Amino acid sequence: MYCEKGHYVCDSCHGENDFKTVLELIFSSKGENPLIIAEKIVAESHVPMLGCEHAWIAAGSFLVAIKNNGTISVSDEQIREALNRTRRQAIGAYCGLTGVCGIAPAIGASFSVILGAACPKDRETATTMKVVSKIIEAIANEAGPCCCKNFVYTALSESCILAKEYLKIELPCECEIACSDSERHPHGCRKERCKYYPKLT
16 A cells, blocks of 8 residues: 555555454344345444455455354354455455455355365365355456445355355345445446445435
8 A cells, every 4th residue: 555655554554453343343243144244344344435344344244144143153263264364365456456356255265264175175165266256256247447345245145145055054135235435436436337326216
């Protein structure tokens, strides 16, 4: 991260306070709907309009929803591990540098931690990769310009489908979200082309 005068903030320090805040909000979250959890964290954490902090919110909201659901056991340590993995990949300008939004590997980290995926393993690793590819496709369909908040909700909606398919977990994912951040978008909000843009009454 650079300011206009060329000052630099390393990726380790950038967002440090936000990371702690997001973690606290995740661990105190109730309910099984990851979209509602994410919407609340976005509002209460005051993360930037755009930024990789949203990847932490996506992973944390998904995992704590599964934890609260109780079909399978998810520990706070697993949630913290997934967010730490996410933090290593979801770094500033990641989407522009590699073509992959950091929210996709965030959901991948979530499935990886739950399934115990690793290079020597077969099904677990293949499943995680299939999940990431589907999240990327869902997010890509919402690009132009990119919007981290849209991507969080889009990825979590898709994640509910994938949780049912691969983990046999049914999470509620119906949620009427009306974004209140349209005017903050530095590249111009997609407005009516975004499903989360407030409907005119």
